[in-house]
Amino acid sequence: MKEYPALFSPCRIGKKTAPNRFVAQPMEGNDSDNGSVSNMEIEKYIQLVKGDWGVIIIEAISVSSAALARKNQLILNIDTFNSFKNLVTEMKKKAPDTIILFQITHSGRRSGKKFSQPTALYNAEEGEHLLETEEIEEIKNNFIETALLAEKAGADGIDFKMCHGYFGCEILRPANIRSDRWGGSFENRTRLLNESITEIRTKLKDKSFILGSRISYYEGIRGGCGTLNEDELIEDLKQMDLLILLMESIGMDYVNISAGIPGVTSEITRPTPPSKLFYLHQFRYAKRAKSLVSKMKVIGSAYSILKEEGLDLAEENILDLNTDFIGYGRQILSDPLFPKKITDGEKVDYCTACSGCSKLLASQKYVGCVVTNKYYRDLLKEK
Template sequence: MIKQLFEKGNIGHKITRNRFVAQPMEGNCADKGGSVSQLTINKYKNLAEGNWGIIIVEALSVTPTSLARKNALVLNEKNLDGFKKLVNEIKLINPEALILFQITHSGSISNPNFSEQVAISPLSEGRLLSTDEIEKIKEGFVKCARLAEEAGADGIDYKSCHGYLGAEILRPMNIRNDKWGGSWENRTRFLREGIEEISANRKRNDFLIGCRISMYEGMRGCEGTSAPEELIEDLSEQIALLQLLNKLKMDYVNISAGIPAKTPTLTRPVQSAALMYLHHLRYTQFAKQTLSNTNMKVIGSAYSILREDAFKVAEEMLSKHYTDFVGWGRQTLADPLMPKKLEYGESINFCTACSGCSKMMIKQINVGCIMFDEHYKRYWKENL
């Protein structure tokens, strides 16, 4: 019996219609300069039709010069009207949906074929950013949060996961010798000062602030380890990170793991490694336990691999208070109407974990479901 998923939830000063979260999935389909395209509008209108409680708009770059995707969305003044239209189109269909903008910088995973690859740490790939350049990037995050609020979004996700700059700067392998690296205090400065400035500058007290983190990235010296040369999982710093998020009075944390470009099955379990989803459940429960007796909410991930079994697992996680919200990523591409269909007993197109969307991302073409979306079925065949 599916009950918990359809109960209203609360996050910050906002109420959600249910506990379903549409996770940020990069569509690589922006128009020139990273502006909102009709494909972008169509994608999110479909999600709005699906009655998701929270819709997170994908990885909006704070800069047009360092991008992981050739057609990534860029949030700036020039593109602001398009984002206003996007929010309006979603709200017209699903006025109860909470819309979060995920703001990001691609850092060392920026693609050098069409943008500049830059790095936080001398141990990472790309040109090493200067102290002042990182300061300007932080200012870019603050500015984009203000633009997100101006566009009508209900909040932002300060992206700190999946190998992007926000995650790279937190890693033990960030051995910079300036104010942005080395010590824990320095490695958290980018997040800490950025969030403090966003909180101070927001015009609405109910404008939500949170971030997505990778609890363990599965690589030496990365998030979830204890030192630059360590590989074994150690969540001591992640406990400190969660406590910092709470101290900053953030409204939520979205729990993930891995780096899609380096440890993909940890981030997105596939059929041959389906049990990797258990790590996500463990990390989510761990975060919820760490944040017990706080007002911060926790969003869990990696449910797409479970197909129809995801609902009973989600119900268990919610009923045991191991999470507050449940997020689907690839499933939002396979069937953006899933929550609505589930509620009304209609047949759902479940993600087959074929990795078609990932292959499209690697090829730097528009991303969609090649199994169930007729447009992307044709598009994929044309681009083979």
């Protein structure tokens, strides 16, 4: 049986220690109970806990009930708080050392028109509301309040979502040419993250609470993250490098490196068999971020497409200091017990990157693996 000593070695993240380098990336299940954590979700996360993942990032949780990308998306507020507390309690009972992070987000322009309010930061299109300066301040406060609720619920930290085209990502783009304090200069475009994190830090009771963020290093759109100005399409990562340096300078504990926008430049985010080699871009972005930081930890993404081969590459990337943690998305659906099965030498159900889970999400159905789970296979077929 092959061993992976680096992958299974513990690693500091802020003031806490993850038992190994396997990260269960946030994966929206669209299966909440009116925003609260449902029994279905508890079961899903208990499975992950049993799988011995070092870090589990709970899927995109909305900071506002008016900014949902998914009909049944999780929302963390006073009304739903107890269900989140219960989730963490149940997970910690089984695995007290696993690091549990809440990914907090606002869906902005990507909010669903049928059940939510799409809000634009610039170039509002029909049906989208162009946000006023004060409304953005309000959204910042929502992020801060939600982070503090996450602390109260017992989470080990938050993942401040700045990736994949959602609000936090849109505000970062060079294309965000707002003329107020939320757009234009790099300072204005990073203000949301900078001010929120600084304020959250001062208000936290638990000084070891982890503060991290997920970013798209390159989005693959004109004026997107990873370009230099509003008209540019070609990748130029200088501003993203500055963002990494800023994150470290304000004491953030990790950056979770992703790329692309699902549904727009999906191949970059989640490579499929014909676009397998996009994983190399993801490796390159993580390595680049890692080369810029000294204390802040780096989580790499997009390993699912690599199946068995991914384990050797993950081990190599940790040993070569190209990343600190290895993030798996779709693999957590095809086999939530993956890390434990590696330790036990059991057969793993590797993700086939069939895109079934993405199709379920795009059609606003409950999300799971359509290859290993008949329930989701049948759900995908339903009209």
